[in-house]
Amino acid sequence: MKKSDQNNTITIGQVSKIKQISAYTLRYYDKQGLLPKVIRDKNGTRHFTNEDLQWLDMIKCLKNTGMNLEEIKVFVDSTYQGATTLVARIDLLKRQQDVIKETILEQQKYMDQINAKIDVLNKELISVENGKSETNK
Amino acid sequence: MKKSDQNNTITIGQVSKIKQISAYTLRYYDKQGLLPKVIRDKNGTRHFTNEDLQWLDMIKCLKNTGMNLEEIKVFVDSTYQGATTLVARIDLLKRQQDVIKETILEQQKYMDQINAKIDVLNKELISVENGKSETNK
DNA sequence: ATAAACCTTAGAGATTACTCTAAGTCAAGT
DNA sequence: ACTTGACTTAGAGTAATCTCTAAGGTTTAT
Numbered sequence: 001m002k003k004s005d006q007n008n009t010i011t012i013g014q015v016s017k018i019k020q021i022s023a024y025t026l027r028y029y030d031k032q033g034l035l036p037k038v039i040r041d042k043n044g045t046r047h048f049t050n051e052d053l054q055w056l057d058m059i060k061c062l063k064n065t066g067m068n069l070e071e072i073k074v075f076v077d078s079t080y081q082g083a084t085t086l087v088a089r090i091d092l093l094k095r096q097q098d099v100i101k102e103t104i105l106e107q108q109k110y111m112d113q114i115n116a117k118i119d120v121l122n123k124e125l126i127s128v129e130n131g132k133s134e135t136n137k
Numbered sequence: 138m139k140k141s142d143q144n145n146t147i148t149i150g151q152v153s154k155i156k157q158i159s160a161y162t163l164r165y166y167d168k169q170g171l172l173p174k175v176i177r178d179k180n181g182t183r184h185f186t187n188e189d190l191q192w193l194d195m196i197k198c199l200k201n202t203g204m205n206l207e208e209i210k211v212f213v214d215s216t217y218q219g220a221t222t223l224v225a226r227i228d229l230l231k232r233q234q235d236v237i238k239e240t241i242l243e244q245q246k247y248m249d250q251i252n253a254k255i256d257v258l259n260k261e262l263i264s265v266e267n268g269k270s271e272t273n274k
Numbered sequence: 275a276t277a278a279a280c281c282t283t284a285g286a287g288a289t290t291a292c293t294c295t296a297a298g299t300c301a302a303g304t
Numbered sequence: 305a306c307t308t309g310a311c312t313t314a315g316a317g318t319a320a321t322c323t324c325t326a327a328g329g330t331t332t333a334t
Contacts (some may be wrong), residue, residue, distance in 0.1 A: 013310065014154045024293050027312090032291095043300060045311055058254065061247045069291070083265045090258050093251050100248050104241055111237050114230050117195065121230070125223045150280070161323050164282090169321095180330060184280050205320075275334100282329070292318085299312070304305100 009039070009047035019056050034059055036080055065100050099120050146176070146184035156193055163193075170210050171196055173217055178264050 018021045029035055029042070035055065038046045055076075062072045066129055078085040138164055155159045165184070168174055172192065175183045192213075199209045215222040 007237070011311070014226060014300060022293075023311090025291085043311075044313085045300085052186050054193050057250070061250050065244065065247050065251075083261065086258055086262045086265065090255055093255050093258070097251055100251070104244050107237050107244070109200065110202050111234060113194070113198050114202075114234055114237070118227055118230050121223055121227045123226070124220065128220045128223065149282070153276070159323075160281090162321085165322060179282085182330085207320090278331100278333085280310100280329100280331075283327090284325105287327075288323070289321090291320100294317070295315090297313090300310090301308100302310105303308085 007047075007049070008047050012046050012048070013125065015048045015053065015056070019053065019060075021056070021060075029059065029069070032069055034076055035071065036076065041082065065096055067096065067099075138178070144184075144186070147188050149183050152190065152193070156190065156197075158193070166196065166206070167189045169206055171206065171213055173213065199233065202233055203240065204233065204236075 010018075012023045012026050015021070015026060026035070026046075030038060035052060037055070038048055038052050059072055059076075063069070063073065066073075072080055075089065078089050078092070149160045149163050152163060163172070163183075167175060171185070174192070175185055175189050177183055180205060184230075196209055196213075199212065200206070204212075212226065213225050215229070
């Protein structure tokens with residue numbers, strides 16, 4: 001155990017491995033204000049707590065459901081403004097759930113579209129196999 | 138009806154309106170080889186057929202399910218290579234369906250995660266409303 | 275015949291989200 | 305003491321996907 005290890009915190013390299021996010025990206029997120037609670041030691045080295053890791057999960061969730069970093073920052077800032085923004089934050093999350101619902105419906109629609117295309121191509125394939133066509137159809 | 142209208146084709150501006158894609162983007166797609174069948178008149182003006190519009194739907198489908206333009210071009214090129222690539226194209230579409238399935242599962246996971254977060258925030262809200270906290274929690 | 279409203283091109287610029295480089299600091303191990 | 309390896313910063317570079325500009329051509333209506 002390194003001398004610098006303390007209070008159950010881990011450094012950026014360890015976070016990178018655990019969360020499969022490059023240290024570059026983590027620093028970038030920090031620079032963009034997405035990780036305001038990450039503490040620094042006297043050398044400036046970041047020390048991530050479990051809470052910070054949970055934040056990363058939340059950021060990943062919002063990002064992968066279509067929110068860009070600027071919008072995520074609004075949520076982060078809102079969180080650190082405290083209890084007065086609770087209702088706004090709950091609303092924001094509910095709207096994001098609506099986004100997810102739409103995404104799922106959209107993806108299902110695309111699934112159907114590809115199914116239809118596969119059917120068309122399969123018919124073409126059978127037609128070719130039966131020698132009904134000598135040229136490209 | 139304009140003199141140039143013929144054979145049920147429409148120009149890029151009309152496609153733009155109908156498909157809600159900017160003419161810039163359509164030209165960009167064409168430049169990238171995603172629209173190889175669009176015909177030109179003697180002035181170089183593009184004339185889109187119904188088949189081209191269907192292609193645009195397919196491109197949109199593949200793009201919005203996570204495929205990048207380079208990968209889409211592989212599919213487009215493959216299509217214009219004719220019947221010898223039918224099996225490969227069907228496989229590609231089936232793999233894309235797998236991608237969609239994963240996307241939907243992932244999105245549902247994020248939905249759950251946000252639900253959990255909303256629960257936490259709602260409890261915080263109730264706590265604040267009951268005056269159990271004077272400071273930011 | 276001239277204006278309006280289209281279309282064309284090549285290539286520059288914008289945006290987002292990284293990704294990396296250079297130069298340097300610090301702590302641990304031998 | 306020195307090497308190794310992890311960390312730091314500011315800022316440059318990259319990739320993908322547009323998005324626009326400048327300069328110009330064609331068609332249609334008045």
